[in-house]
Amino acid sequence: MKNQPQKTVHSYLRHNKKFPHVxxxxxxxxxxxxxxxxxxxxxxxxxxxxxxxxxxGCSSRMPVYVDFNTLHTIHGRAIPFATGVKLHKPHLNVIVxxxxxxxxxxxxxxxxxxxxxxxxxxxxxVNNNIYGMTGxxxxxxxxxxxxxxxxxHGNIDPVFDICDLAIGAGATFVARSTAFHxxxxxxxxxxxxxxxxxxxxxxxxxxPVIYGRLNKKGGAPEMMKQMRDNSIPVKALDxxxxxxxxxxxxxxxxxxxxxxxxxxxxxxLVDSLKQEESK
Amino acid sequence: xxxxxxxxREGSIIxxxxxxxKMEVEVTEVKTSGDYNKEPVFIYHQWCKRCGxxxxxxPTGTLGRNPDGSPFVEHPEKCxxxxxxxxxxxxFAITGAKRK
Numbered sequence: 001m002k003n004q005p006q007k008t009v010h011s012y013l014r015h016n017k018k019f020p021h022v023x024x025x026x027x028x029x030x031x032x033x034x035x036x037x038x039x040x041x042x043x044x045x046x047x048x049x050x051x052x053x054x055x056x057g058c059s060s061r062m063p064v065y066v067d068f069n070t071l072h073t074i075h076g077r078a079i080p081f082a083t084g085v086k087l088h089k090p091h092l093n094v095i096v097x098x099x100x101x102x103x104x105x106x107x108x109x110x111x112x113x114x115x116x117x118x119x120x121x122x123x124x125x126v127n128n129n130i131y132g133m134t135g136x137x138x139x140x141x142x143x144x145x146x147x148x149x150x151x152x153h154g155n156i157d158p159v160f161d162i163c164d165l166a167i168g169a170g171a172t173f174v175a176r177s178t179a180f181h182x183x184x185x186x187x188x189x190x191x192x193x194x195x196x197x198x199x200x201x202x203x204x205x206x207x208p209v210i211y212g213r214l215n216k217k218g219g220a221p222e223m224m225k226q227m228r229d230n231s232i233p234v235k236a237l238d239x240x241x242x243x244x245x246x247x248x249x250x251x252x253x254x255x256x257x258x259x260x261x262x263x264x265x266x267x268x269l270v271d272s273l274k275q276e277e278s279k
Numbered sequence: 280x281x282x283x284x285x286x287x288r289e290g291s292i293i294x295x296x297x298x299x300x301k302m303e304v305e306v307t308e309v310k311t312s313g314d315y316n317k318e319p320v321f322i323y324h325q326w327c328k329r330c331g332x333x334x335x336x337x338p339t340g341t342l343g344r345n346p347d348g349s350p351f352v353e354h355p356e357k358c359x360x361x362x363x364x365x366x367x368x369x370x371f372a373i374t375g376a377k378r379k
Contacts, residue, residue, distance in 0.1 A: 007365065007374045019326055020370050026330030030369030182366045208330075221335035224367075 026220025028179035028205030039189040053082040057099035059126035076106030090263040100127040101139040115169035119262040122192040128207040136210040166200040173199035174255040178227040319358035326372035333364035
């Protein structure tokens with residue numbers, strides 16, 4: 001690290017951890033972490049004003065490497081821990097970094113109820129379409145027909161759309177981007193941190209070593225090229241003919257509304273009870 | 280071993296060099312121009328995992344790829360300082376120089 005010119009990302013890393021980091025060559029998690037750090041840096045938030053909470057999984061290793069308040073918790077239960085952090089210290093900007101399996105399968109129940117309450121969390125879902133860390137089992141977002149180690153003849157389950165799930169459950173800021181569009185991801189994370197209420201940012205990422213190899217998607221550059229070619233911005237959705245948009249991933253801010261936030265409601269309740277008591 | 284890990288963290292040695300898998304790989308000639316101050320892009324080879332993303336998405340062909348997969352600055356004069364390699368490197372191993 002001595003002979004390397006420093007950039008913004010480097011100044012936020014914990015240099016007592018082992019680098020190069022644990023992720024495989026070409027894994028998008030590093031790109032997402034870079035976007036997240038740049039988003040926090042551009043907003044000018046102090047390191048003690050940010051709490052990063054994660055569960056278990058490849059993407060959930062992210063808090064290990066960054067110098068914020070961090071909490072690395074049990075599988076699927078990142079959101080309950082984050083709820084506790086947020087309710088105890090409402091001034092913190094709580095970021096939950098989670099994977100597709102961690103968020104929608106094991107922690108699915110916590111996810112929908114956090115969306116329903118409209119708690120001020122920023123949830124970054126890194127969707128790599130598979131359980132990478134545990135050996136390549138299929139997850140709720142593995143596309144139908146794709147191969148995983150637990151579906152060697154092709155997955156027969158329909159796919160969970162994380163953004164649709166969040167919109168249906170009542171999240172107030174929902175956006176989707178890909179790891180290739182790193183500037184756009186950075187912008188969405190920034191908007192999510194600024195938004196008062198539940199923000200869900202799905203970032204479609206590449207797992208070249210397990211998902212890519214099992215499904216013959218090529219290496220990391222090829223998978224990122226596919227992200228670039230198979231996605232369209234939400235603004236172009238109405239302008240293009242339907243045959244051009246069919247089967248493509250829609251990127252962009254899919255929902256943005258302002259609603260009453262949970263910690264404020266909770267504080268109002270506490271205040272009103274205090275007033276009643278003092279009467 | 281602890282001393283080696285400490286040195287590895289400082290960046291003065293590469294720990295993987297000692298592993299038997301690495302020894303079997305044929306050593307290829309790694310091209311660098313040598314003077315990093317004059318190059319628009321700095322590549323930190325100790326952190327690089329040779330995924331090939333930077334050289335694939337470089338819009339002007341500034342970055343080339345060595346036979347072992349690691350990137351090197353092939354045409355420093357072509358760089359337009361778009362910072363694509365800086366943002367897309369998953370290992371934080373590339374630092375792009377800002378436009379002057």
